[in-house]
Amino acid sequence: MTPFLAVDVQYGGNFDGALDDINALFQMPPIFEFGIGGLDLSINRTILIIWLATAAAFLLFRAAFSDARIVPGKLQSACEMVIDFVRNIALDIIGPKGVKFVPLLTTFFVFIFAMNLMKITPGIMLPPTSRMAVTGFLALTAWVVYVSVGIKTHGFLGYIKEVSIPPGTPKAILPILAVIEFVSNLILRPFALAIRLFANMVAGHILVVITLVTVHVFLYPRPGLPVGILALGISPLVFGFELFIIGLQAYIFTLLTAVYISSSLESH
Amino acid sequence: MDMVFLAQEAAEVAQSNLGNGLVFGLATLGPGIGLGILIGKAIESMARQPEAAGMVRTTMFIGIGVVEVLALLGFVLAFII
Numbered sequence: 001m002t003p004f005l006a007v008d009v010q011y012g013g014n015f016d017g018a019l020d021d022i023n024a025l026f027q028m029p030p031i032f033e034f035g036i037g038g039l040d041l042s043i044n045r046t047i048l049i050i051w052l053a054t055a056a057a058f059l060l061f062r063a064a065f066s067d068a069r070i071v072p073g074k075l076q077s078a079c080e081m082v083i084d085f086v087r088n089i090a091l092d093i094i095g096p097k098g099v100k101f102v103p104l105l106t107t108f109f110v111f112i113f114a115m116n117l118m119k120i121t122p123g124i125m126l127p128p129t130s131r132m133a134v135t136g137f138l139a140l141t142a143w144v145v146y147v148s149v150g151i152k153t154h155g156f157l158g159y160i161k162e163v164s165i166p167p168g169t170p171k172a173i174l175p176i177l178a179v180i181e182f183v184s185n186l187i188l189r190p191f192a193l194a195i196r197l198f199a200n201m202v203a204g205h206i207l208v209v210i211t212l213v214t215v216h217v218f219l220y221p222r223p224g225l226p227v228g229i230l231a232l233g234i235s236p237l238v239f240g241f242e243l244f245i246i247g248l249q250a251y252i253f254t255l256l257t258a259v260y261i262s263s264s265l266e267s268h
Numbered sequence: 269m270d271m272v273f274l275a276q277e278a279a280e281v282a283q284s285n286l287g288n289g290l291v292f293g294l295a296t297l298g299p300g301i302g303l304g305i306l307i308g309k310a311i312e313s314m315a316r317q318p319e320a321a322g323m324v325r326t327t328m329f330i331g332i333g334v335v336e337v338l339a340l341l342g343f344v345l346a347f348i349i
Contacts, residue, residue, distance in 0.1 A: 022347065092326055192337045199340035202347075252333045259330055 025209055026130055026202070050128045053114040061110070082110065086254060093258040094265065101261055104145060108138065109254045112197065116246040119204055120239050130201035132194065139194035142257045147186070150264030162267065189260060193253065200249050204242050211238045288346040295342020302335045 030042030064079035072080060086106045090098035112129065119127035128134050150159040164182040165174070211231055218228030310328040314321045 089326075092322075192334075195344060196333065196337045196340055199343050203340075203343060252329060255326065255329055256333050 022206065025205065026126075028126075045126065046128050046131055049118050049124055049126060050115070050134070052124075053118050053128070054111070057110050057114040082106070085109075089251075089255055089258055093255070094262040097265060098258065098262070101145075101258070105254050105258060108142070108257060109250050112138065112253055113246065113250040116201060116250060119201065119208065119246065120242050125205075125208065127201045127205055129197055130205050132198050135194040135198040135201075138197070138253070139190040142193060142253075142260065143186075143190040146257070146260040146264045149261055153265055154267060159264070162264075185263075193256060197249055197253055200245055204245055207238060208242060211235050288349060291349060292342050292346040295345070296339045299335050299339040302338075303332065306331050306335060 026046075028045035030044045031048070032043040034041045034043060060075075061079055064075045068076060083102070083106055086109050087099075087102050090102050090105055094101060115129045115134065116127050118124045119130075147159075150162065153159070154162050160182075163185040164178040166177065166181060169177055211234060214231040215228055215235060218224040219232060220228065306328065310324050310331075314324050317324075
């Protein structure tokens with residue numbers, strides 16, 4: 001549908017059923033078909049955007065820190081602010097042990113921010129984090145880290161006991177509570193991490209698309225012109241709001257990962 | 269005959285869309301109230317004790333993350349259903 005939508009926008013065609021299938025906004029046709037044994041590894045637009053965003057973030061940080069000085073230049077101090085921000089999160093939440101996790105958390109923050117920023121970058125306008133595979137893999141990474149930290153700290157059985165039995169539980173409700181705590185700590189946490197980022201990005205992308213399509217369709221001398229003018233006026237607000245959401249989601253993902261790592265480290 | 273068929277089709281589509289809207293709408297009610305209480309209390313405690321503002325803000329964002337996901341589950345479900 002998306003190619004047709006673009007053509008319709010270009011030639012002022014009709015938009016009947018243009019947004020019928022919302023999946024078409026996110027599922028890009030493969031550019032280069034490729035697969036190993038039934039595993040679909042085709043290169044599509046989303047993957048290209050991931051590569052582009054990763055390369056941009058990598059080159060930015062490389063340019064900032066390739067010749068790091070004691071008195072930092074503009075770029076270096078800007079990048080140091082990002083790292084300092086994440087470092088403060090880690091130190092606030094995890095404590096002195098958190099220094100070890102600053103590289104991981106910085107990677108999460110910068111990667112998610114770069115991916116999300118593609119949502120409002122002109123010419124790209126598609127966040128790769130609106131695909132469940134990307135956010136699911138990020139959440140899986142966070143899960144592996146906090147579970148392995150917990151097992152390293154308490155031992156396997158000790159960690160299972162730690163996640164399923166809250167301190168000071170009465171014996172009577174222990175069987176029910178242990179199951180709930182176990183499921184919520186080990187299964188719902190990564191699921192919620194993935195869903196939070198994914199759903200925010202999907203909602204934001206749909207909002208941006210609908211605003212821009214409204215501008216395209218209605219900003220034309222015909223009875224619906226006021227709607228077009230309204231959408232044109234609102235679109236900067238939508239973009240600003242999306243920029244806020246982008247930063248907030250990257251921050252919350254990093255923060256919650258730090259919280260989970262900290263809960264694995266402490267014993268009660 | 270065609271018009272009758274189209275009308276039926278339109279009614280079905282409208283009903284399913286109404287359901288989707290209701291799923292998301294109802295899912296936002298609880299988290300909306302929760303977020304209001306959470307952020308309101310956080311602002312209150314920040315105003316009472318400005319020196320603890322940093323800690324309160326961090327904890328508030330953790331709480332927001334936990335509450336917000338309920339509404340987002342409703343958003344995802346609205347598309348899945």
